[in-house]
Amino acid sequence: MSELLSEWEKRSKENQKSYKQLLLKMQTKKGKETLRQLPDLHDEAFSKIDCLQCAGCCKTISPRFKTPDIKRVSKHLGLRESVFIDTYLRLDEDGDYVVKRSPCAFLGADNYCTIYDLRPNDCRNYPYTDSEEFFKRPNITMLNSVICPAVYYVLERLKMIVK
Template sequence: MDKIQYFTPAQLKEMTNNNRQEFALLFQKLKKKKPKNLDAIVHQLHQEAFDEFDCLDCANCCSHISPIIIDKDAERLAKSQKMKPADFIDSYLYKDEDNDYVFQQTPCPFLMADNYCCVYENRPRACREYPHTDRSRFYQILNLTKKNCEICPVVFALVKELTKLDW
């Protein structure tokens, strides 16, 4: 995989749009075939990418999208802020159109100026797992991966690399 560069979400959205047909064809093939080696290939690309790319140089995810906050996340974050869960929810969260709790604002209220997370040890599960490129059954999250191409330079580069393979 080529060295991954930082791009803004606006740049990534344009780049994803420019690769729309190529990506759509890839995702269509992967959904249809569900290759047995897909996870192994994606995990290898994930590892190579994150051996070189430092999320602290980017923080697009923290500054442009909000993770889904499950009840356990809200409880853990509330405790870390010395708040009652209900007060934490009232202060920081709202229910989105899918009826999921998300942060009321972006950038994330816990993102610091140096791109560090001040609740890193207690961050939500969705943050811990982002960008989801090291999970099992990758073919199940192809729609999410497509969206994440517009936010995360690693996801864009990984998908671009997948288009080079013969499926």
């Protein structure tokens, strides 16, 4: 991996204050213009990062399972929705269904997702490095920067762009 990604977890923890300032800057007019660069930065990050080498998201956080996700996955597994929920999910403090434990029950030893083609929309969209959500939810983005090297990479590149 590139120099930028060496010791990314440690560096991300050290840079939380500067990330907060950066994400606040992104709320300005100049920052919003930078939004157009996110898809390119996202592609650049994932040209350097292999999710299968990390799987930090699947090992530490849970996606929300919305009703369509529950229907789709339970059908694929041949389970009634209630059995799927009882077996794999719990309600979190926000009233959303999330996986009962970490790492995710659908993460294989090889870091492949056993329900990848049917995965919840939260998984499909994670880590939001190519969308407005990246700026709209700064606390989540800062948390994700210590979970996902792509988030760290995009934040570091943005620091170089937005001075």
